[in-house]
Every structure is written in C-alpha cells, then in structure tokens.
Amino acid sequence: MTQNSQKIEQLAATLLGERSQEEVRKRLEADTKTPYARLANVKGTAPEALRGRWENLLGQGEPIPPALYNGEDMEVYGANIENCIGTVKLPVGVAGPLRVNGSFAKGDYYLPLATTEAALVASYHRGAVILSKSGGCSAVILAEGVTRSPGFAFASIGDMLIFAHWALTHKDQLKEVAATTTRFGVLQDIRFAAQGSHLYLLCDFSTGDAAGQNMVTIATQAICDFIIEQAPIAPQYWFVEANASGDKKATAQSFTTVRGKKVAAEAVIPGKYIERFLHTTPEKMVQYWQMSALGGVMTGTIGVQGHYANGLAALFIACGQDAACVAEAAVGITRFAILEDNGLYVSATLPNMIVGTVGGGTKLPSQQAALQLMGLAGAGHARAFAEVCAAAALAGEISIIGSMAAGDFTKAHDDLARKR
Template sequence: MTAIRPLRINGLNAHGDFHVPMATTEAALVASYARGAYAATKSGGISTAILYEGVIRTPAFVLENLLNAGLFVEWVVTNVDQLKAAAEATTRHGKLVSVEPMIDNNVVFLICRFTTGDAAGQNMVTIATNALCDDIVARCPVPLKAWYIEGNFSGDKKASFLGLVTGRGRKVSASVTLKADVVERILGTTVQDMLDYGQVANLGAHLSGQLGAQAHYANGLAALYIATGQDAACVAESAMGITRMEARGADLFCSVTMPNILVGSVGGGTSLPSQSAGLNILGLKGAGHGAALAEVVAATCLCGEISIVAAIAAGHFTRAHENLARHR
C-alpha cells in the first residue's frame, strides 16, 4: 500500500491536506493520481459536497394478479409508519427515508432507501429491510405467493440506470479550476488540447453506451476501497458518473459527479490492521467521518481524470506505462 502526495480538499465535510492511501500493484496508477493531486492542489484545491444520501434495498413480492398487486401497494402506502418502525428497530444508526413501490403486473418491488450514518451500510439495510418484510408478511391482508429480500432492482454491485439517476450510497460532486500555467507546467499539455481530447472521449462514451461519461474511476476506487476496508465489489456500481471539463477564461474547470459512492469509516473491513492504518493516514477512522471519506473518494477520482486526460491529450500515456510498468 502506498499514499499519493497531499491532496488539498475544500469540502463541506472534508477539509485540509490528505495523504490518500492506495492498495495497488500498478505503478503508473499511483504516479498518475499523484500528478493530478499535485495539479489540483497547486490550483487551490478541490471543492467537494455530498448532494444526496441513501442506500437502497429492493425486496420483491409476487402476487396472484395485477389487482392484488395494486391492493398490496395501497396497503404498504397506508402502513409506511409501522413499516418504518419495524425496520429501524434493528439498527441504532439506519433510518428509513422512503419506500417507493414499482409494479410490473403481479410483481411489486419496494425501493427501500436508508441513511446509514458513518457506515457503508449494506448489511445494515439488508437486516432492516428483512424486518420490514417480516412485518408485511405478518400483517398484510393481501395474499402473497412469494417474496424475496432482493429483487435485483437495487443495482447492488452492478452498474444500473437507477443508480446513475437516483444514486445508491452517497452522491458526491467534486470540482477544481486548473490554472493554465499549472496545466502546462505540471501536466505537460494545454487547456485547449485537454478540451479537444475531452470532446472526442465524450463522443466515444456516448457511442459505446456508457452509463455516464468518464475515463477511469474504477482504478482509483478499487485502490482506495481496498486500502480503507471497503467492499471492493461495490466498485462495479461506484464507478459510474459524469466527468466534465470546460474552459473558464484561460483556465480549465474540471468536475466529477458520482452518484454511487459506497464507503464507511466504521464497520466492515475498516477495523482490519492494514485498512485501519489506511484510514488513520487519512485521519478519517471511526465515527463522524463517513461523509468526509466519501468526499475524499470523489476528489481522488477527479485527480485521476485530470491526469489521464492530460496524458492522452499530450501523447504521453503509452510512454508513461512503458516507463513505470514494463521497464520499472
């Protein structure tokens, strides 16, 4: 495990200079993210904010017919307060913020959305949702043919349109305006060259049907998730979002918006020795740091986007991998 050079973040929850730990064997990855962090810090740092929060679980209920599905949804809507109480009785930290029905003929999915405190919260919301379902089974007068704790609608560990639009976890936006001289001196290219390549890259994203449009969130996400004890499989859904690059006078505005950041500063693998050390490097171990950790994740991904776009725009991408990976 290694850490990239100090990254300055001016966020709603994350403030200061952070040494970001990365667990990876790819030398070029660490160098690239470190370069992006250096350029962002030299331009005043990255602004970050959490826009939305809500981990979802989507149980599915099978009924006899469409009429019974409608009656079932009517009963759920009128009993939300009792269902909320049943779910929240299983956790001190989780709060059920909404139950949204989705009907497909005789099958009903309930989108159960929770806040999870400082934990990533996947086990938390599963246990809470199971209690909610048990309460439905015990009290609902509409006969059920079957029910399942997850109907494969939530996007758990999968890229999905639902996740891109509504989010699953913490939705975070991060941005920085890179000074033109920083782009030239540190990134070895120009603002216009980065914009020109960005236009082609966005076209490629649209033509290939990407969910969102970005270069490579997954690289930084995987390294940071493993280093801090997160569920690495969640990279599958976390690596979605939108990268933007626009001219701001002579300078370059860069941003990422990521709707599915699933991280926690407590729970899961965060207490393992190496992963605990990773969180301590960040200064974000334990209660009260979950939101700041999510902002650090988005800021780190922005650093990677800046560096890879600059490398490809300048024609340095292949040479960097040859020097740092093949011939190191």
C-alpha cells in the same frame, strides 16, 4: 450475444484441435462418478484451524506457502472471512496530499492506494499535486441513501395493488420495525415499481457512517416479515432483494437516485499548471474530453469518465471498503471546460459512492491504519471520506486526460511498468 462467422470458425478450431467432436462432447459432460476432494469442516481463524485447513489442502507434512500464511494469529480477521488460509499482500502507495475544500472534508489528505498496477499511484499523485497547487477542489454531498428492493409476486394486478397500498400507507409502522434491527440505520422512504402482478418495494435507508449493505438487508428482512404477517393480501412468493436496488452494479437509475452518497467535486486549474505538470494545454485537454465523451456515448457506457475505477478500487482496498462496490461507485460524469483566462474547469459527479468509516473491513489493522493516515477513521467521517474519494477520482481524471492530450500515455506506462 452474436459473433461473426470468422470468430466462430476460429473458436471451433481452438476447441477441437486434434480432438474429435465426440471427445469434446465427452469432456464437457457432467462427472458425477469421480470423487471430489472436500474441504475440511474446520471453523475459525485460530492458528490450529489454519494449519488443519492447509493440511487438508496440501496433505500432512507438506510445507505451507509462507507468502500466504506463516503461522501468524489470524483471529483479528475472524468476523470478515470464512475458510481462511492466510492473507494476500498488496503494495500500498501514497499519493498527495490532496487539498479538499468540502462540505465535510476540509484539509490536505494523503491517499493510500493498494494496487499492483504500476503508474497508477504516480498518476493519481500528479493529479493531486495539480489540484492542491490550484487551491484544492471543492466537494459536496448532494444526496444520501442505500436501497434494498424486495420483490413480491401475486396472482393478479388487483392483489398487487391492494398489497402495495397497504404497505405504502403503513410507512410509519415499517420505519419503527426497521429501527428494531439497527441503532444507526433509518428507513427514509418506500417507493414502489410494478411489473404486471410483480411488485418491487424500494426501501431507502440512511446508514450513518457505515456503508450499510448488511444493515439495510437485515432491516428490510424485518420489514418484509412484518408486512407478510399484517397485510390483507399474501403474495404467492417473495424475495428480500429482487435486483432493483443497483447493488454492486452499474445501472441506468444511477443519475435519478442515489446509492450511498452522491458526491460532486470541482476545481479550476490555471493554464500554467497544465503546461508545467501535464505538458499540454487546456484546449487540447478539452478536445480529448469531448472526443472521449462521444466515444463513451457510442459504446453505451453509463456515465462519461476515464478511469474512476482505478483510483477507487485502490482506495477501497486500502481503506477496508467493499471492493465489489466499485462496480457501482465508478459510475459518474467528468466534465472539462476552458475558461476565458485560459484556465481549465474540471468536475466529477459520482452518484453511487457507497463507502463507510465504521464496520466491515474498516476495523482491520492495515485498513484502520490507512484511514487513520487520512484522519478519517471511525464514526463521524463517512461523509468526509466520500468527498475525498470523489476528489481522488477527479485527480485521476486530470492526470489521465492530460497524459492522453500530451501524447505520453504509452511512454509513461512503458517507463513505469514494462521497463522498470
């Protein structure tokens, strides 16, 4: 990455300050002589384990910060954390209810949102109210699947092709191998991409009601072990994930494939509700959407949307999802259009909604309670939860674009964050 000369000069002045170049160079050298403190090898999340870990961190007899740990039994978190020292508390607000008329989600849903950002819950609540008063939003699952992409290196393109042909002609056997590792995951397809003598196998799975990242990793490991043992050509080396799956990142392939669940949500909002709740007009909101869409194109964003990540991060944390998956889940496209009767058509399409209602953090007490509040805890609810997530993202788009169009975005944040 390049920087202009003025910024480089400012950076150099900041780094050097009153220090000489030699002092800066010495400061940045590797230090292999000074002993460093080691974390105690204390396993588990029982109270004695946490106290031992805190004594190692602070010293014998030093008071433990009660906001992080006050002596409670943490064993319920044992399967979800290493080197546990307590918990971090986040406030959880509720927005809605949000009416969803989905292919799996049908009804009015409260949205538990865990965040420290003032104005966020208020904004999503406003969008949810507008959608609900308009009859709710339609939502549908368009595709499902989670991919793992092992990579194999060969001495030549010829070797790579022989290996790839063998793997692709034994998909039924590989499906059986994957089934030995999971009751719920199913290998749906294997695709491949080649770069010279490198081969990427794109293993596409369905994962039931789990988000499924660990599930597909374990299944793919078994598939690779079987291929290495049986294939007529052995790779020079290989890796179970070669970074072609899009895991926890926004990628250009988002709109040609799916990661998790591809979900679309839409609604028609009468002009009277735009004026009453957003203090603007459908025309003004479309004008803002058009300008912001071009702004996104100019800056190279993947997709065109205002702030999916805001609501999804808050919902993911509250409901026990993998928060890092917001990096991919927040990819998508928002579209606004004026209708003949001065109504506003709104839609949001999110191709990487990787969520689950079983496994991972969904079984922890607070997160389980949040899912229960929504009526979406446990098996059989992952698709409905994905549709609610997309509807929530759409509610957030309506509210923030309305705020921008009305010119009260700054005032709302000043009133709800700074002044309060």
